């Protein structure tokens with residue numbers, strides 16, 4: 752899977768969205784076997800959706816790590 756800027760003039764793949772696509776998700780393994788076009792708004796929506804599912808591990812505080820090394 753790869754994401755790259757859309758080079759062609761095409762509409763966003765999300766239903767009900769009429770924005771121009773800004774990014775293309777290239778993935779041959781997708782059920783529709785093709786590219787998925789996303790405008791910036793939908794990409795952001797997708798990202799926040801993923802963020803809710805994929806909860807990142809709480810990052811280690813940098814200052815704690817540093818004080819240990821020094």
Ligand SMILES: [Zn+2]
Nearest residue numbers: 763768790793
């Ligand atoms: Zn869109």
